Amino acid sequence: MHKLHFSIVINKQKEHVWNTMLDIDTYRLWAEVFAPGSNYVGDWSQGSKILFRASDETSGMVSRIKENRPYQYLSIEHIGIVQDGKEDTSSKAAKEWAGALENYTFKEIDGTTEVLVDIDIEDEYKEMFQEMWPKALQKLKELAEK
Known part of the structure; x- marks a missing residue:
C-alpha cells in the first residue's frame, strides 16, 4: 500500500471549507x-x-x-467494500482495503485554509488517484470560494 499526499489552499476560513467538503450536497x-x-x-x-x-x-x-476534530482533522478508516449492493468486510478484495486511512487536515492561515490530504492506496489504484485527487481538490476549492 502507498501513502499519497495532496494539498490545496482555499481562500475561505476553515469552518466554511470543512462544511463545503462534508455537506452531502x-x-x-x-x-x-x-x-x-x-x-x-x-x-x-x-x-x-x-x-x-x-x-x-x-x-x-x-x-x-476514526477521528473527528471539527474544522481541524478528520480520519476515515476503510474496513471493507460495497459490492453488488452488499457490505463486504471478509472477502480478499475487502481485506486489501482494511485499515487504509484517509486523513484530512485543515490549517487556517490569515483567512485562507490549507487542506492536506493523506491517503493509503492499493498499488493498482495509485496512478488513478494521483490524477483524480488534484481535480477533486480543485473542484472543492471552486465550490468553497463561490
Missing part, C-alpha cells in the same frame, strides 16, 4: 471526480460507520470515522 459535486453520482450514507461522528457509494449504489467503500 457539495460533497456530491466535488467527489463526482472519483465516480459519477458519488454520495455517502451515514454521518461524520467519531466511531460512526459510513458508506461511500457511486450513483448505482452497488459499489463503494465501507468505512468508519
